[in-house]
Amino acid sequence: MTRINKNNKCRQIRTWLYKTMSARFAPDADWVQNHIANCQRCRRRMASIGKVNLALSIIKSQPHKLDLLMRANTKAIGVLKRSLREVPKAQRLKTVQPEPKLLERWSRYKHAATNAAACIAIVFLMKTGVFSSMHKFQAEGQKAIRQYYTAQVGQDLADEIFSA
């Protein structure tokens, strides 16, 4: 238990440290931006790193032809042993097309699922909240009326009325 608490505390401290450090020393920090604006050397450095990032993004954004996987598989299977080449799986691989990942495929339903989950959560909270409050009100009201009757007509009569 103590170990878990300690770990949680460590994690919290790490998170705070990271947040503080990144707020103070991240490239977006004001003093860094001010320095870069006035320092030619840093400006050059930032520009060259930006250029590398730009080139990487361009490379990543270039699509290849849809049949590239099929062709690559066909070529690779072509140099394997004949017994492997004739396996049905190999035949399937020769005609396979790139498919989006499961997460990407379901990402279009992400918003709808989030909305539905939010609605369910709201309904659940409302139901539990409303019903528990109603029970509370009922109990409190009964208690108040019993007290009133006890004060007005006496304990015995009040007990008789409310026990019935």
Place this chain on the structure above:
Amino acid sequence: MAGKAVSYGLIWDFAIAQSIDESQRWVLSAMQRYGQQLVTMLWRVLGNEQDVCDAYQDTFLRLAHYEGRRRPEHIKAYVFRTATNTATSMLRHRSAESRVIGRHFAKEARSGNPVSSPANELDSKYLQETLRCCIAQLPEHLRSVITLRDLAELSYAQIGAMLGISAATARVYRCKALQLLAVWMSKGKEKGK
């Protein structure tokens, strides 16, 4: 007697060959599992469909002939590292070829278009090729990390497991690789001027 021995030998050889073939189906499974990711990575590294097919073929051929046709312990790591190395050697070969051609046409280049110009700076093809050449020149440990992280889009944890380093080390290597690439790319620009 001798004929019987020969026939038994043939049957034995056939049985071994069959068992190897059966056991080598994992090559096809690996192709099915990692093929798409591998093709994407090779395409980003090489940028040429023919080269992608060659590198892909070479990778799986090596996998099929790995240490007496045995299955490597970490297939994913083996496949990705082999593909990265093959693609890098192809890139180096390509850049060496272009240097030879460049020397051949040096006179024309001097009189005509400069290697690096503001127009070229914005030219995406120029940027891509420069970056590819620079990546090929990186030390192996930095190159592997930047290729697997930025071009194969694997997580740091996966890269660490593949290369036998921690995720934090992989992060540091990527940072160093980016710095080196930035320096080299800006130097290339200055040389061009």
